[in-house]
Amino acid sequence: MERSELVELLSPEGLRLLDSLPPYESAANVVRVVSDLRKAGHAPGLVAAVLGQSRLRARAVPKFGEFAGRMLFTETGLEQATRLRVAALHAGRFAGASLNRVVDLGCGIGGDAMALAAMDLEVTAVDADEVTATVASFNLAPFENATVLNADAESVDLTGFDAAWLDPARRTAGHTNTSRLTRPEDYSPSLDFVFGLRERMPIGVKLGPGHDREQIPVDAEAQWVSVDGKLVEMALWFGSLARTGIRRSALLLGRDGSHELNAPADSEDAPVGVLGDYLYEPDGAIIRARLIGDLARSLDALMLSESIAYLTSASLVRTPFATAFRVLETLPVDEKKLRLALQERRIGTLEIKKRGVDVDPATLRTRLRLKGPESGTLVLTRAAGHRVALLVERVSALS
Secondary structure, eight states, rough: OOOHHHHHHHSHHHHHHHHHHHOOOOOHHHHHHHHHHHTTTTHHHHHHHHHHHHHHHHHHHHHHHHGGOOOOOOOOHHHHOOOHHHHHHHHHHHHHTTTOOOEETTTTSSHHHHHHHHHEEEEEEEESSSSHHHHHHHHHHTTTTEEEEEEEGGSSTTTOOSSSEEEBBBBBBSSSOOBBBBOOSSBBBBBBHHHTTTTTOOOOEEOOSSSSSSGOTTEEEEEEEEEEEEEEEEEOOGGGSTTTOOSEEEEEETTTEEEEEEEOOOOOOOOBOOSSSEEEEHHHHHHHHOHHHHHHHTTOOOSSSSTTTEEESSOOOOOOTTEEEEEEEEEESSHHHHHHHHHHHHHEEEEESSSSSSSHHHHHHHHHHOOSEEEEEEEEEEETEEEEEEEEEEEEOOO
């Protein structure tokens, strides 16, 4: 979103028009809406601005629920914004540690700052980009205990603050068509500044879930979070925001609530064993936190192969931390023989999962020339170092 577009949007006419639009449905529906708005006499720039926001509000619902309909967004800001459910957990850390004056350095559109303010904490949200800071101001307007500054995070006077939350920008500058930054020194604020700040006050830091683990400071509690099976972030906690004795945590949030596995350090992998009747695929948060060994021991399971995140056991143990599959058959690894085996079983719809093998599932699915009314799940991986093809069926949701 450009500054001129935001000016159009924030006019009384713009906000009234935005709130009057029906829920965004599809790009095809936009043509009709544009025609109706232009016939009503609205300027092209204003029409483009409100329809862009209507589309972003629809996309924001999975992250912000019913609040999305009362917020403003930028493309990049929405992409990097914390889900409201996760932001509430962040805010709970600060409230639980009695850290009442919090500065949010790199606030983006204000998702985390909203959660902090909702906890009755005094929040100052800071963003270097003028448009983003203005959007954050709009989103935080209902909270009298929230202030927004358009400033560089590294230049803000931190006197009087109890703690800081930081979500460094990990994409190039701009509001659309940005690209991911690969070097931490290019983040804004830089990781050197971020980690240096922990010497002054308790801090929490949000980074991508695939961030280089070698860069995690030894005094951090590192927590990987997945929502409905999707890995969404790694959060680092320092000082009084970190829990005693915990350095690695995997937090899973789903429709059935939250589940956490934590440890004082990376867990040692379980031994490799023979393929049993059940195969377990750990949640991404468990894998990133390197708690596969602890999970295996809780299931009385073994690794299927060294350094591959599949577990196996002779019996089923229900757990929220992994998806379980019943092993039906071991099929040929050779592609021609595999195709014949699947044809014999009349499998026309096939889910292909793979780990530890160089296979493109989409390409392989085409080459297998699947036909038939049956469906199945194929796991391509290694067992004790050797390639295997396993026909499995998913066990009903575990709890």
